Amino acid sequence: MINKETGSLEHNSHEALCHDNHKGQEGTEETASVTDSGQEEIPDDIGPCISITMLKHLSLILLTLQNAILILVMRYTRTRKGDMYFATTAVVVSEALKVLTSLVILANQEKTITKLFCYLRDNIWRQPLDCLKVSVPSFIYTLQNNLLYIALSNLDAATFQVTYQLKILTTALFSVLMLNKKLSPQQWSALVILFVGVALVQFRPEDSKSPKTSGSLAQKPLMGLLAVILSCFMSGFAGVYFEKILKGTKQSLWLRNVQLGGMSVIIGLLTMEIKDGVKIQEHGFFFGYDYVVWIVISFQSLGGLLVAVVVKYADNILKGFATSAAIVLSCIASIYLFDFRLSLPFSTGACLVIISVYIYSKFVPEKSLPQANVGKEKSPSRVILSKNQNVSIRESVVNYINRFW
Template identity: 50%
Template sequence: MLLSSPHSSRLKYLSLGVLVLQTTSLVLTMRYSRTLKEDGPRYLASSAVVSAELLKILVCTILVFKENSELEDMRLLKEEIVNKPVETMKLAIPAGIYTLQNNLLYVALSNLDAATYQVTYQLKILTTALFSVSMLGKRLGLYQWLSLLFLMGGVTLVQWPTESEGDTEQLVLSAGSQFVGLMAVLMACVSSGFAGVYFEKILKETKQSVWVRNIQLGLFGLVFGSVGMIVYDGKRVRELGMFQGYTTVTCTVVALQALGGLVVAVVIKYADNILKGFATSLSIIVSTLVSYFLLEDFNPTGVFFLGAVLVIAATFLYSNKRKPASGSAIKV
C-alpha cells in the first residue's frame, strides 16, 4: 500500500531532487575533472574506481551495523560472505562487469561533452529491457517497445554528424575522440544492462539484505579494480602513488560515484519508476544547460534537441507502463 501522508510526499520529492542533483553533479564534475588543465599529473581513472569501491564498502557496512547489533552484524557478515562461498562467488561476474563499466564512463566523459554523454547513456534502458526479457522472462508491452524505438531514434539523432568549419586535422582528431567516447558509452550501456539484470536475478533468489549483497559486490569490485589499476597504471602508481593528482574535485567525483546507489535506493523506496524517469529527464536538461553555459564544451543543434526530446519522451513512456518489480536491482 502506498503512503500518501504529507511526510511521505515530502520524502518522495526530496529523494527525487537529490537524485537529480547527484546524477547531474556526477556527470558534470567527472567531465570537468577529466578536461581540467592542471600543472601536475592528472588523477588515474583506475584509482578513482578503486577509491569509490572502498567508500561503497564502508558506507554499506555502516548501514548493516545500523540495522542490527554489532554482534549480529559480525555473525551475519561471516555467515553470508565466508560460510557461503558459492553464493559469494556468484557476485564476481556482475562485480567485474561493473568495474569495467565504471572505467568506461571515465573514458566516455574524457571524450564526450556532458550533454551528449547523458543522452546516449540512456541506451542502458534498451539493454536492460532486452536482458530482462532474455534472462528473467519479462514481457514488455506495446508502449514499452514503442518507447525503445523512440530511444534508439533519439540517440541516433544526438550522434548525427554535423557540418563544421575549421582546421581539417583538428576536426579529424575531434571525430576520432568522439568515436572513442561513443564506443565507451555503448559498451557501458551493454555492461550496465547485463550486470543490473544479473544482480536483480541474484537478489530475487535470496532474501538477504541488499546492503550485504553490495558489500560482497564491492569486495569483488575492489579486487578487480585493483588488478586493473596495477596492470594498466602500475608504473605510474609506483612512481607517484595511487592518489596522485587527487584534488577536491576528484574526491567529489569519487564520493558521488560511491553514494549514487544509495540515492537510487531511497528513490525506489519512497518514489516510483515514473518519478525516477522524470529525474533522469531533468538531469539531461540540467546537464545540457550547464555544459553549454558553464563548461562551454557543447554547441547545441536542432538535431540534438530533437534527439534529446525523443529520449526524454521514451524515458517517460517506458516508465509509465512498467510496474516496479519487487527486489529490483540496486547497484551501490
C-alpha cells in the same frame, strides 16, 4: 588446562551469541517477506516517518540529481589543465567508500560489533557460493566505471548524457530475457524512439560542437562513443542480474552492497595494476587528487548506493528512466559551464529521448500493477505484491497524492 577450558568456554559462548543473533534476525530482514500463499509482502512503512512510496520517489529524485552533477564534475576533472589523476584508483576508492558506508549501516542495524562480525561471518565467509554470484555484476560494474572515465574524457557532458540513455534499451531487453518482464507495444515503440533520438544526437555539425578543451588530453569522439555503447550493454546486464539477486533472495540490501563493493575493490585493484601499475609506482596512488576529484568519488559512491535502493524498492528500468531527466540538467549546465552549443539534430534527439521516457512510463502493462492478496486482511499501510512484480511510477504518484486528499 584452565586456559584451555576458559578458551573453550569463551568460544562456545561466542558461538551461542552468533547463533542467537542469527535466529533473532529471522523475520526481520530488510527485504520483503513471503506470505503463505506464495506472495511477497512489502511493508509500506520502513521507519516512523518514511514509507516505501516516499523512499522510492526520493531515491529516484536524488539519483537524477546525482547523475547530472556527477557527469558534469567528472567531465571537468578529465578536461582541465594540470596533473591528471588515474581513473583506476578513483574506481577503487569509490568502491571502498561504498563498502564502508554499507558496513556502517549494517553496524547500526546489528547494534554491536560482535553481532556485526557474526552476521558477516555467517552470510559471507560461510556462504562462498552466494558471494560468487555477486562477483559477476562486480566484475562488470568495475569495467563499466572505468569505461565511463574513458567516455567522459572524449565526449562532452551533454552528448554523453543523452547517448548513455541507451542503457534503458539494453536494460529493457535484458529484463525481458532474464526476468520474463512483459512490455506493452507502446513501450517497445518508446524504445525505438529512444534509439532514434540517441542516434540523432551523434550527428552534429562541426560548427555546433563545443570548442576544443583546454585540458591535457586529446579528444577522440569515436573512442568515447564506443566506450559509452559498451558501458550501456554492461550496465543493462549487470543491473538486471543484480536486481534478480536482490529480489530472489532474503539477504539484506546492505549486505549485498558489502559483497558487491568488496568484490569490486579486488577486481578494481587488479585492473589498476594491469593498466596503471607502473605509473602509480612512479607517481603515487593519489597523484593528481584534489577536492574536486574527491567530490567525484563521493558522488560516484553515493550513486552506487542510490541505484541499489532504487532497484530494491522500484525496479531497474524505472531507475534508467529516472536518470534520463538528468539530460535536461546536463544540457543547460553544459551551455554555461563548457560553452556547449545546441544544434537542431541534438535538440531533436534529446526531445525524442524525453518523449520516449514519457511514453514508456505511461503505458505500463496491467500485470505490472499491484494485486491484492485475496482472502487475507491487511492494513492500509501495507501493500501485497506478487513476487517480482513492480509498481509503476504513474500509479505510485497517484496513490501518493491521494494520501493528502
